[in-house]
Amino acid sequence: MKPITLKQIAETLGISITTVSKALKDYPDVSKKTKALVKDLAQTLNYKPNSFAVNLRTKESKTIGLIVPEIVHHFFSSVIKGIISQAEKKGYLVITLQSNESYDLERKQIELLLNKRVDGILISLANQTADYNHLNAVMSNNTPLVMFDKIAKLVKCSKVLINDREAAYKATQHLIDTGCKKIAHFRGPLLPQNSIDRFLGYKKALIDNGITYDSSLVYILKDMSYEEGRFYAKKLVDEHEGVDGIFINTDLVAIGAITEFNSLKIKVPEDISVIGFSNWFMSSVISPSLTTINQPGFEIGKKAFKLLYKEINSKKNDKIINFKEVILDTQLVLRESTKS
Amino acid sequence: MKPITLKQIAETLGISITTVSKALKDYPDVSKKTKALVKDLAQTLNYKPNSFAVNLRTKESKTIGLIVPEIVHHFFSSVIKGIISQAEKKGYLVITLQSNESYDLERKQIELLLNKRVDGILISLANQTADYNHLNAVMSNNTPLVMFDKIAKLVKCSKVLINDREAAYKATQHLIDTGCKKIAHFRGPLLPQNSIDRFLGYKKALIDNGITYDSSLVYILKDMSYEEGRFYAKKLVDEHEGVDGIFINTDLVAIGAITEFNSLKIKVPEDISVIGFSNWFMSSVISPSLTTINQPGFEIGKKAFKLLYKEINSKKNDKIINFKEVILDTQLVLRESTKS
DNA sequence: GTTGTTTTCGAAAACGTTTTCGGTAAGAAT
DNA sequence: ATTCTTACCGAAAACGTTTTCGAAAACAAC
Incomplete structure (x- = not known):
């Protein structure tokens, strides 16, 4: 028995x-x-x-912690899948937690994972997070930490990213190239770095093309939901005339916007071109299908684990670890919501 | 240090x-x-x-294992979220693995979790799974096991389910009530119980309403993808005339079918009514929006953990555990893809 | 002053493994 | 016959905690 x-x-x-x-x-x-x-x-x-005994003796659990802002989300679940699949190959198991975009929860969960003595932690920050003590606590606890997607620039650790600014630039440039003159932007909350970078890419593309930047064309969304997409699409056409293009922070919101435009009898892309961000699976399914930026979630997850794995091993062999910042490529995915 | x-x-x-x-x-x-x-x-x-020492001494890790067929999936990620949120409340962490619908992987992962000595296991079976030795191994290892969604009737353990047959009946009945006479069905693979039950519910509804069951109207899909939905929608109209309603095993496939019908200029619901299953978020967004059966993933996850938690505690106190089978309610969600 | 009771503490075993270090035996070399 | 290797094995400590059980100390009762 x-x-x-x-x-x-x-x-x-x-x-x-x-x-x-x-x-x-x-x-x-x-x-x-x-x-x-x-x-x-x-x-x-x-x-x-008996793994408990082995853990105690070897001081490692072959387990890592993962914190994401939200599990039910195409991008994050892709990342999770990438992490778990890669971890399994190396004999690691993954404990997943979600911060629900809350700083307090995020802090508690970091503590939970540290008390569990996981061998390393992967995290994508909550939008609310502005204070990094809990992250620095991980570092000073000597637990390897790798951040991905939503990162804190100020924390010294490895990171896996896409070049949000460049991608946003690419998206906006495409709108301009296909004839848009008055281009709006639905951006995410103020804090997260990728929300900032996408905005900056948008702005730079405008300026580089001699289009004067108009801050009233930039709308700051909170929860980045489908409903918010609809709401701000309506608000946009109520407040502005002649907007012929819009770069939207994320596909879900873009789909909301397109739906709203459809119901307002505003034609996409004839009246207004729409470009999203992430290449969520559904964006190819709606009508008109959504031009977007492909953000490789699965690869981000894989890469993030690989970095973490390296750091865990460096630590074991008392090697110094030098933090890396890996930038993954994005692609412009052309579909029907922009002109050709 | x-x-x-x-x-x-x-x-x-x-x-x-x-x-x-x-x-x-x-x-x-x-x-x-x-x-x-x-x-x-x-x-x-x-x-x-030191949790390692505590684990060794108390012989429990306050960690449970979770195996799903696929992480990047709206229903399953909802379940995962439900499980994790409930587990956290009780001080448990969750190790998530995915079987990729493969029996072999599923077996390996069960073994991984048992070797890790998790306090309990939650699982939704892979479609391929037909042999239950690995599950019985869990039971005879005295590790609490709760199955959800895709279950094996023959394994003696607690289960969390919806009444698939009844839900399918409800869906088919709705098609009949709104005037459909020749109703097709896209079903899932032969093995999984819920695929079987949904088929049986469909069939029974037909018979109860005096419609003769025609097996050529039932298509067996393999990977239940968007593309398969499109493919079989085309196949259906190629092979049959006058089909005016279709009950589809899952929303994603239904969305594929609708997209195909749209592009074939077949009007939904005027020419053919479509009803899906799951109430995937996107089903409210496409055009026409999809009538479907709501399957409460988050609640299923919560309930599954609660059952597991009870069993873990019963085991600790040497109480006998009597297995429960919890059936959660589903709702018919009326939208535009069926007539009113 | 003896007995009995209550409060407070600690030695020690146990959980199951890993790893260091020393020891024995066998064989090879002289 | 003695020394030196080499091959093989095991005692014991260690990881950090929990819990049993007995003992000491303090106090009350007679």
């Missing part, structure tokens, strides 16, 4: 626990004969080392 | 480790004075018990 232990194997074989342990781990100072004996018995008894 | 231990507190206070441990856990046989002393020092030193 009770799980098999080294002790039991040792006793039935009439040898010491030490030798059993070493035999199973192929230590050179165990004879081939006893190794075979031990391994055979372990096999037939279906012996599995 | 190194984490604080009971030993250090004991030494600086000149008392025994035993007393420190007891003081922190409010044992009655420690004086108020020493309790205060210990707690104060623990506080200032920011002592956190």
Whole structure:
């Protein structure tokens, strides 16, 4: 009934626990004969080392923590999948938590993970997060930390990113190239870096093309929902005339906007071109389908784990770890919501 | 640098480790004075018990395992969110794995989790799974197991379900009530129970309403993708005339079908009514919006964890555990893809 | 002053593993 | 026969906690 232990194997074989342990781990100072004996018995008894004991002894759990702002979200679930798949390959398991975009929760969960003594932590920050003590606590706790997507520039650790500014520039440039003159922008909350960068890319593209930047054409959204997309689309056409293009921070909001334009009989892209961000799966399905920027969630997840894995190993071997900042490529995905 | 231990507190206070441990856990046989002393020092030193040691000693990890067929999926990510949120309330962390709809992976991952000695396992089966030895292994390992959504009827354990047959009946009945006479069905693979049940509900509704069941109107899909939805929608109209209603196993496929109908200039719902299953978020966004069955993923997740939690506690107190089968309600969500 | 009771404490075992270090035996070399 | 290797094995400490059980101290009762 009770799980098999080294002790039991040792006793039935009439040898010491030490030798059993070493035999199973192929230590050179165990004879081939006893190794075979031990391994055979372990096999037939279906012996599995007690991970609790191994953890205690080796001080590592082969487990990492992951915090995302929201699980039910195409981009983040893709990232999660990327992380879990890569972690599994290296023998690591992943404990997932979600911050619900709340700073307080994020802090608590970091603490939870540290108390669990995970071998490393991956995190994408909550929008609310402006204070980085909890992140620095991770670092000073000597636990490897890698941030992705929503990062804090000021925290010294490895990061996996896309070039939001460049991508936004690319998107806006496309609108301009296809003839748009008066281009609005629906941006995310003020804090998160990628919301800022996308805005800056938008602004720079305008200026580089000799279009004067008009701050009243930039709307700051809060929860980035479908409903908000509809709401601000209506607000935009109420407050402005002749807007012929719009770059929207995220696909979901863009889909909301398109839906609203449809119901207002404003034609996309004839009257107004719309470009989103993320390449959410649904953006190819709606009508008109959404031109967008592809943000490779799965690859971001994989890369983030790979970085973390390296740092965990460097730490084990007492090597110094130098933080990396990996920038992944984005692609402009042309569809029907912009002119060609 | 190194984490604080009971030993250090004991030494600086000149008392025994035993007393420190007891003081922190409010044992009655420690004086108020020493309790205060210990707690104060623990506080200032920011002592956190070493979870590895606690695990080893108490033989529990306050961690559960979760296996889903696919993470990037609206329904499953909702379930995951429900599980994680509920688990956190009870002080449990969740290790998530995905089987990728593969039986072999599922087996390996069960083994991984058992070797990790999680306190319990939640699982939704892969479509391929037809053999239940790995699940029975969990039970005979005395690890609490709760299945949800895609379950195996033959495995004796607690389950969280919806009444798929009834829901499918409800959906089909709605098509009939709104005037459909020749109703097709896109079903999932042969094995999973809910795919079977939805088919049976569809069939029964037909028969109860005096419509003769025609097996050529039932299409068996494999990966339940958007593309498959489009493909079979085309196939359906190629092979049959006068089909005026279709009940589709899942929203994503239904959206594919609607898209195909749109592009074939077949009007939904005038020419053909479409009803999906799951109430995926996007189903309200496409045009025409999709009538569907609401499947409460978040609640399923919450309930599944609650059941597991009970079983874990029953096991701790050596109580007998009697397996429960919880059936959650579904709702017909009326939208534009069916007539009114 | 003895007995009995209550309060407070700590030694020690246990959980199951890993790893260091020393020791024995067998064989090789002289 | 003695020394030196080499091959093999095991005792024991360590990881940090929890819990049992006995003992000491303090106090009350007679």
